[in-house]
Amino acid sequence: MRCDDVPTDLIIGLDTRFAVEEVITQPLMVEYDKIIEQRIEEAIISESVAYAKVIREASVILDTVFA
Numbered sequence: 603m604r605c606d607d608v609p610t611d612l613i614i615g616l617d618t619r620f621a622v623e624e625v626i627t628q629p630l631m632v633e634y635d636k637i638i639e640q641r642i643e644e645a646i647i648s649e650s651v652a653y654a655k656v657i658r659e660a661s662v663i664l665d666t667v668f669a
Contacts, residue, residue: 613664620660625652 608614616622628650635644655661 611665611667613666615662615664617657617660620657621655622661623654623656625654626650627652 626649628648630647630649633646633648636642
């Protein structure tokens with residue numbers, strides 16, 4: 603996959619089985635408020651997610667600039 607945030611001289615290799623694990627630290631939460639007097643409705647949906655390496659050797663960054 604191509605990503606504009608990665609410099610053109612770098613290649614990132616990931617083993618999809620072991621490289622990255624999604625960790626959900628807080629399940630999906632929905633908060634809803636309705637204030638009838640002021641005619642305001644508000645809904646907030648949030649989820650906390652982080653990513654962690656499972657096995658360090660499952661991801662490699664290659665520099666394509668050769669000296």
